[in-house]
Amino acid sequence: MDILKSIYEVSWFILLIAAGVAALEGYFYSHFKFYARPWFFPAALSVFPALALAVFGTLLGGYSFKLWLYFLLAEAAIAAFFRFAVKGRHTVPYLLLAPAFVGLALLLVYPFVFEVYLSFHDLKLTTIMMWKNTGTLPFVGISQYIKVFTTSPLSEITFWALLGRTLVWTFSNVFFHVLGGFLLALMLNNHIRFKGVYRTLLVIPWAMPQVVAVLAMRGEFHSQNGFVNIIIAKLLAVFPFLAHLGVAPVQWLSDYPLLTCTLINIWLGIPFMMVVILGGLQSISSSYYDAADIDGASYSQKLRFITLPLVRPVMMPAVTLGTVWTFNNINVIYLVTGQSGGTEQADILVSALYKAAFTYNRYSYSAAFAIVVFAMLFFFSVFYLKSFDAAKDER
Amino acid sequence: MSAAAKRKRINHLLIHAGLICFAAACVYPLLRIFSVSLRPGDKLFSTDLSLIPAGATFISYARLLGDTMFLRWLWNSLIITLATSFIGVSLASTAAYAFSRFRFPGKKAGMILLLSSQMIPAGMLILPLFLMIMKLKLMNTYLGMIIAYSVSSLPFSIWILKGYYDTIPRSLEEAALVDGTSQVGAFWRIILPLTTPALSIAFLFNFTTAWNEYLVARVVLFSAKQYTWTLGLFELQGQYITQWGMFAAGSMLVTIPVLCVFLYSSKWLISGLTLGSVKG
Numbered sequence: 001m002d003i004l005k006s007i008y009e010v011s012w013f014i015l016l017i018a019a020g021v022a023a024l025e026g027y028f029y030s031h032f033k034f035y036a037r038p039w040f041f042p043a044a045l046s047v048f049p050a051l052a053l054a055v056f057g058t059l060l061g062g063y064s065f066k067l068w069l070y071f072l073l074a075e076a077a078i079a080a081f082f083r084f085a086v087k088g089r090h091t092v093p094y095l096l097l098a099p100a101f102v103g104l105a106l107l108l109v110y111p112f113v114f115e116v117y118l119s120f121h122d123l124k125l126t127t128i129m130m131w132k133n134t135g136t137l138p139f140v141g142i143s144q145y146i147k148v149f150t151t152s153p154l155s156e157i158t159f160w161a162l163l164g165r166t167l168v169w170t171f172s173n174v175f176f177h178v179l180g181g182f183l184l185a186l187m188l189n190n191h192i193r194f195k196g197v198y199r200t201l202l203v204i205p206w207a208m209p210q211v212v213a214v215l216a217m218r219g220e221f222h223s224q225n226g227f228v229n230i231i232i233a234k235l236l237a238v239f240p241f242l243a244h245l246g247v248a249p250v251q252w253l254s255d256y257p258l259l260t261c262t263l264i265n266i267w268l269g270i271p272f273m274m275v276v277i278l279g280g281l282q283s284i285s286s287s288y289y290d291a292a293d294i295d296g297a298s299y300s301q302k303l304r305f306i307t308l309p310l311v312r313p314v315m316m317p318a319v320t321l322g323t324v325w326t327f328n329n330i331n332v333i334y335l336v337t338g339q340s341g342g343t344e345q346a347d348i349l350v351s352a353l354y355k356a357a358f359t360y361n362r363y364s365y366s367a368a369f370a371i372v373v374f375a376m377l378f379f380f381s382v383f384y385l386k387s388f389d390a391a392k393d394e395r
Numbered sequence: 396m397s398a399a400a401k402r403k404r405i406n407h408l409l410i411h412a413g414l415i416c417f418a419a420a421c422v423y424p425l426l427r428i429f430s431v432s433l434r435p436g437d438k439l440f441s442t443d444l445s446l447i448p449a450g451a452t453f454i455s456y457a458r459l460l461g462d463t464m465f466l467r468w469l470w471n472s473l474i475i476t477l478a479t480s481f482i483g484v485s486l487a488s489t490a491a492y493a494f495s496r497f498r499f500p501g502k503k504a505g506m507i508l509l510l511s512s513q514m515i516p517a518g519m520l521i522l523p524l525f526l527m528i529m530k531l532k533l534m535n536t537y538l539g540m541i542i543a544y545s546v547s548s549l550p551f552s553i554w555i556l557k558g559y560y561d562t563i564p565r566s567l568e569e570a571a572l573v574d575g576t577s578q579v580g581a582f583w584r585i586i587l588p589l590t591t592p593a594l595s596i597a598f599l600f601n602f603t604t605a606w607n608e609y610l611v612a613r614v615v616l617f618s619a620k621q622y623t624w625t626l627g628l629f630e631l632q633g634q635y636i637t638q639w640g641m642f643a644a645g646s647m648l649v650t651i652p653v654l655c656v657f658l659y660s661s662k663w664l665i666s667g668l669t670l671g672s673v674k675g
Contacts, residue, residue, distance in 0.1 A: 002467075003470065006470070006471075006474055006537060007474070009537060009538070010474050010478050010537055010538075010541070013478070013537075013538050013541065014478060014481065014482065017482060059531070089499075090497065090499040090500070092493075092497065092578050092579070093493040093496075093497035093499045093502075094493075094499065096489040096490060096492055096493035096497075096582075097489075097490050097493045097494075097505070099486050099489065099490075100486040100487060100489065100490035100549060100553065101490070101505070103486055103545065103546045103549065104508075104512070104546055104549060104550075107524070107542065107543075107545065107546040108512055108515075108520065108546055110523075111520045111523035111524055111527065112515065112519075112520065112523070114523040114526070114527075115519065115520070115522065115523050118522070118523070118526075123526075132529075132530070183413075184414070184417055187410045187413055187414055188414070190407070190410055192407055192410055192411065192414075194411075198414045198418055200658055201418040201421055201422050202414075202417060202418055202421050203421075203657075203658075204421045204422055204425060204654070205421050205424075207653070207654050207657035207658060208425065208650050208653070208654065209606070209607045209625075209649055209650060209653050210607050210609075211607060211609050211625045211628060211629065212428075212628065212646040212649060212650050213424070215628065215629065215632050215642070215646070216424050216425075216427070216428050216643075216646060217424055218632075219431075219632070219639070220424055220427065225639075227423070227424075227427060267420070267421075271421070324513075324514065327516075328516045328517055328518065330517070330518050330610055331609060331610065334609075334610065335609070335629070350516055350517075350518045351518075353516075353518055353519075354518045354521065354610065357521070357522045358521075358525075358613070358614050363522060363526070366522060367522060367523075370516065370518070370519040370522070373516055373519070374514075374515060374516060374519055377514055377516060378511075378514055381514050
């Protein structure tokens, strides 16, 4: 019965969305088609604001005169825009784009703007009921931003410590992803047997659902039942002298949480780099290597002067992407260190942000935090892409 | 045997050895889950490393399917994911066509918006989406989840599909237009059927993203009946450490189909990924 009910619920919702898309298309189509008619303005201004009020009234807080006035003003602006600027040109592409971009505006741009709004106001557990009922919040200026830099998002760790840890985390992960990926790609890029089998097996960490992979690996780092400590214990039994070198089973999850997360994430991330780099290697024409062989170049010379420069253009976007992904990786850290009561020794910026919002319920604080993180990431990306473009132009 | 051939052989042996080590490291955790899922209830925490444990049994699977709501969780995930992917791919297919075939003011700005949306930290939008869903009174429902997921893969899907449309010669549609079909008709009857491979990649991408999602589900869903499988598995492993066997069984049941689909489609998925990233 439940199954039927859920099918009914979801198909009803999809039909609703289809109707919404149809209404949207009709709305824009009428503006594209009739913008020049003398009755365009009176008709648009009388029909659409009233319709909008009827449809969105309850959602946006009651059928008030004020709301109708807003719709009227908006419609006047849109109608004027269509009449004097668009003039019915490019109808087809805009109609094709409309649903996707309205979706993006509602679920990507609007939340983003809302996050900015939140960061200047004070939303926390004590004010959330007020916000639910009245829709307004106390304005607090930039004090949330000041708090980001002066107080801890969790219980003790500071913003700066988190930033440093995030940089270490990102750098070490990306470094080993690229190193491991490169090594594996070089090995795979030979004429060897079972190449396809190796390739298939090597992408498994990437192909597994991340939640399963991370939780399973977390189990492997368990101090008693985990595979890692079992192997260490067996090694010690066979080679007792290792104990003098400091090799001993450790409490991975409670004593070295960040190291554990890093090891798990390196394991997860190598296959992607490997596949991208392998694609790059396979696109290098063998004639370069033949020519180098005739000149008597050594393996390391070929690697340095042929392989690396030619793989670079394929690798750089993947490295950028990998850096942003690693920087933003909440999944691994959250799944390994658990939620409330978990350790904060492994938290990086984004996971602290998530915990501040949903474990500690400091909504506005975490909004300001998110804006700061976004700004950092944005400047990094712009700067990085610029320098990459500049390097391209030089060549 | 000449010296060069001998060296080559040794090289290949070394490469095989290296690859076998790495491949073992990649596969071993999966095999371990498999082995744990077969263990009888009293041996769950043994330090045994053998692949098929002594007294192997399917009891964990039976208990998982019988005692927990695992099937229900799978069903929840499936329906949310299917609806999300359907909406995402339909919106992306038309938008990508507009970007591929038409020149219009705002085209470049639109493409830049799509690209820069990839820079927004995933965790950043969870809070406002959570508050929106709360305000719409859709907490703990499928609809809330579908709303939260539906556009997350949209920019990437548009990007992939645009790349694919660009490879289809325009002359095909032009011929149809000469024959008197409308622009929309040409898109519907000629372009869409031709792009089935790209559409399925986009669908797959949307599907896996939503299927494996955890963080949004964590904050939107709070009753065990509405959980997606990711939440359910976390619950099995996180809270009751005694349910390790059921966790392993559940992991196997979820992973095997995903793995098959991924390996089957990896060639196309990867070409799509690299295409998007190289151009970006």
